[in-house]
Amino acid sequence: MKVNLLFTLLLCSLLKPLHAQLKYDWLTTSQGLSQGYIHDIIQDRDGFMWFGTKDGLNRYDGYTFKEYTYNIYDPNSISNNTVHHLYEDSKGRIWAITDNGINIYDKNKDNFRRIMHDPKNENSLADDKISLPIIELNDGRFLVMPEEESIHLITLPDEFLAKDLAPEIVRLKTPEVHNATHLFKDKHGKVWLLADNILYEFIPGNSSLIMRKEKVNFGQTYTEATGEVWTNDMFFSKIEDTELYPLFSKHIANGHGTFFLLEADKNRLWLGITDSAKLEIYDTKNWTKGKPLDPEKCRLYSFSNITPTKFYKDRTGIVWVGTNGYGVRKYTTDTEQFNHIGSGFSVRKIVELPNNQTYAVGWGEIKKFDANLKLITTEKDKLFFKNYEFIVGNDQTIWGFRKKRSGLNEGLVDAIENINPATGAVKSYKINAAIAKLITEPKMEDSKGYIWFVGFGGNMYVLNPETAEGKIVSINTDLINPMLKGAQITALYEDADGTIWAGTETGLAKVNFEFNAPAKTQVRWYNTNPDDIKALSYSHVSSMMDDAADKNILWVATKGGGLNRLDKRSNTFLHITTKEGLCNNVVYGILSDAEGNIWGSTNNGIFCLLKNANKVSSGWQFRHFTKAAGLQEDEFNTNAYTKLKNGYLAFGGVNGLNIFDPAVVLQKGFIPNVFITKILLGNKEILPDDESGVMQQSIEFVQGITLNYKQDIVTLEFSSLDFTAPGQNKYRYKLEGVDDGWVESGNRRTATYVHLPSGNYTFKVQGSNSKGEWSSKIVELDVVILPPWWQTWWAYTLYILIVAIGIGSYFKFRLNKAKLQAQLNFEQQEAIRIKELDAVKTQLYTNITHEFRTPLTVILGMANQVKNEPDKFLDKGVDMILRNGENLLKLVNEMLDLSKLESGKMILNLRNGDFIAYLRYIVESFQSLASAQQKQFHFLANADVLQVEFDAEKTRQIITNLFSNALKFTPENGNIYVSVSYQPISNSNMVEVEIKVKDTGIGIPENQIPHIFDRFTQLDNSHTRKAEGTGIGLALTKELIKLMNGTIGVKSPPVGANKGTEFIIRIPMTKSDLIDSSQTIIPAQDEKNVKAHTDEKIQIHHLNETISHSNVPIILLVEDNEDVVGYTAGCLTDYRLLVGRDGREGFDIAIEKIPDIIITDVMMPYVDGFEMVKKLRLDERTSHIPVIILTAKADIQSKLEGLESGADVYLQKPFHKEELLLRIKKLLELRKNLQQYYRKQIGILSPNETHKKENPETIIEEKAEHEFVIKVREIIEANFNNYTFSVEQLCKLLFMSHSQLHRKLYALIDCSPNKFIRIVRLNKSKELLTNHSLSIATVALECGYNDPGYFTRVFKQEFGITPQEWRQSSSEFNSK
16 A cells, blocks of 8 residues: 555656745844835946835945935035835936936036026026936937926037036926926937826927827836836837837736836746735746736745835846835845755755656655646655664665564564565565664665665665675674664765775775675775875765766865875875865765766755865865855755756755756856955055045046055955945955065955055955956055155255265365364274284284293292302303293294395395205204104105205294294194205296195194284183294294295195195296205204203202201192293202193193192193192192292282182292292291191190290181191091091092191191101090099090000100199199
């Protein structure tokens, strides 16, 4: 019975007219309309809509209304607020007829020119009341008919608005015309007037009226775009000349007032019946002349509770309906393209049935539509298909479930049914209860004819209808992300290769299924991965489909991640979301149309991804449609989508479904004009001729604006005049000079720029229609930002003038004061020169002071010693005096030579000789000195003999300076390489000699290489430099080489090495075959100097070995100059002497030997004197030792630095022997006083010392030393009970050696460690002996003596009496 019922229902189909909903939007005072009663509507040639109301004229740009009302103070405002008629003439001027005359709108100035009645002027209107519309004649004149029953012909001059010219008005007397009701113009240009039911023709040539027909009755006409004229008589007739051709066969208005519109392109009549408040639409496609239609049979729509007062159809096809108090209804006829049906019904599934019927399945409800989309659902349909899940197979048969109607499992599926609607045949496939519990609905039939059913938890059931066999397939194979038990398979799709794709709430599964394959079904999962941008973008998959052009591309829709484009070859996804232009990221279903465009339903309407962008990853082109375009709502539903056999697409949502032809929807739409509609400066709107003075024209037509620098916040508002769905119009703009490219603003239609610098800019804006099609019309606005007055051309002119005046005055002043200025310049230059000379002299004095003072110290000191003790010091002293004198002479000669070179007074003394032999000899003379310093010279030459002319003495100076520098800065075991080579100079009898001196020393820092040849430049100016020098050697060398026309260069490090320095000399020399026997090859002075430096070695540590008494003080002398050491040692013959070559060695000796006094120089290698003194003072072992600084640094800063570092005495070189000896004596006496002071402080004075009185003014307690003595005493007192406590244990606790502690204690308290321990213990015993309760043995143990007898002997030895005797004498003394 149910099968027959289903069969019957499927065969029932009635052909009816299309019944999609007609959608409209309201424009009322809430949106900005000035008043709700609409008299007239027009669209001007620019695209703006104009509405005449009872309270003003309104211009509409799709977003906002601009209101024009009467202003008593503005003669250019509209003359009255009640606007009856609107008309745009052939020149684009808008005429507004009001209750108070005619107003012509000036677009450029955004104001009105009035044409009104003036009783004193015959060239004016006869009456301001005009009830009939305006007619423009073919010759450009305008026909106007005031209520005073006279026809007016108005002529407007060409520059009527621009130059404010007066119109020409001709009044025509028409006494035969009474009660004029209508005025119109036909397609032939004829003008007709209807008055007293008589139809007149107006003849423009002679301005006369001719009666053409009587008994004509209508109140208004409508002129089609073709010029055809229709009237609103009882039958709504078409009028041609005087003939009327009825549209309807019956009266439809029954005498009520009417307004109408005839849509020729859609064959529809819009009729407004004012008295009965109705709006009706009729289908007129079957009308022909002489065959009127039955209105009852061709009525399409009938709406009540609306009173139309005006109909207007704009250029986009929108019908605007004015009402009598409720504003404007906007009927967007494009909305009919989407055919919204099933309103109020939420659709979850759409199925196309045979016979072009469509089922829309909801939740517990179903609706059926025929091919014309008429609802044909019956109660039987609702009963049968309630909760019945089904699909239509490839053969147009229906697959569904059969459920048990009784028993324990009532309502459960017990079989699968296949129904053939054509024959009514039904075939059942039994399934067991286990399978029935797994599956929930049929999903699809694949290309092999298998029927796929889906269930929960990833389970599917595949039925082979031919064999009636079924197979369970599970895609729940992902162990990492398993599907939940109740998880659904949301989508199922078979691609072009026969692969099954399953969408789920947890990802996308690829299923390779073979029905008869013994192996397990292969499943590959595609999941989201935050770390992989090419993974699936969202887990919930709602739909899939192949790309229409490339079967290797699968489109995947998600409910949150937008569209995914899967490349099956690489298994990578490309994401398309709202960032790429998609309207919403929740995509419910996707379909492809015949052209390959992709359509999809979302939570924000329907999108279309155009095919020409499908294959690229950028520049996606979308079309977006919303409720405003005719969709049921913006929100759609999952699984509610299908493609019909006729190519139409169907999408279901929360308020029904849309069935549409995609080709029709994508037809090229109206391309609108774009205008800049408003400009705001600082959030204030700018109007023409307002107080800002920015514009003299309206913003829509102005070519450019000029702003001052204070008007720095500019906002431009723009509109694309497509009224279909203004909210979907898109915009892009740019300000040339600021924006590099177009700014895609989407639906935002404003642009704001802040703090624009002065200059010229061009603002450009482009808009699209509601379909997203861009207009080719780009609006431009030139913007000039004026600079502030102080940056204007006249300001700069003023600046130039002021500067010119100033320059003139300056030159005049200069000329007048030339002599004085010259004198001043001379004095300034002289002052600068003197200052530079002072600086040079200061630098010279600083650099050579040490070099002079050191040899002078030796010379003067040894001279005195020779004078006083000639027998002892004559030979040695004279040698030292001569050697140091020669050093001084060499220094002086170098300075004189440099002065001669700079003044050009030095000449070369050229002699013939063997240059290579000469160099070899000089190198050999330095070998002994180098060997003594554990360094090695190497000489290399590319020839054995080179006979040339050269200056031997100057060559010696050059080579000696370079060799001396190499020896200074090369460490022990280093090497110095000297190489000489030459090559002939072409076309001459000369050779270029190249000498290279390369060492393995410390090298030259890169930043000092450019200054290495500057006068007085030294690489190391610190106190710790290893060698002495004045810094003029290399400067002299360079000048000598320059005198020889040669060059010198330096590399540090040399090529191929990582340290060291290489000097390269190139000198041109003249070749000679003669040998000058008179040439002196090696000067005797040089041999002497070299020999002196090699033979004179003072054995420092063996001085004064004859003095061995331990009471003789030890002095440590730290000095790097051997001659100074020799002289100073000669001054200190009464002391034991230790010598250190530098600060580092001196500190080590001081730590080891603990001398009584230290004498040190300042400028020494490694560690200078100041640093050594600081280290001595910070070390507990040496902090007590007096220090004398003996140095050539005589400036006050150095002296203060030395005393600050901890020196006791600061002496300058050259020094006086007597002063040095006296300083040493006084320091030792002061140390003796300190010893007595410390001994007294700790209570260890001997009996013979107690009578001595110390001078408290001479005793300056040294805190560190006092703390050390106290520390030692406290350690001893802490170990009173330890009778094994010894000096060795005390040394360990103090971290000092035995000798160090011994020397330090003798220096501080003149007491050995053993004696100090004994005295402290015995003093403690004396305290304990005063306590008579303690026995002598107990006192001995308390003081560290385990043998009372030994304690008694030691006590008596120290104090002269026994402990018992001392106790008795102490008691007697206390009793007294």
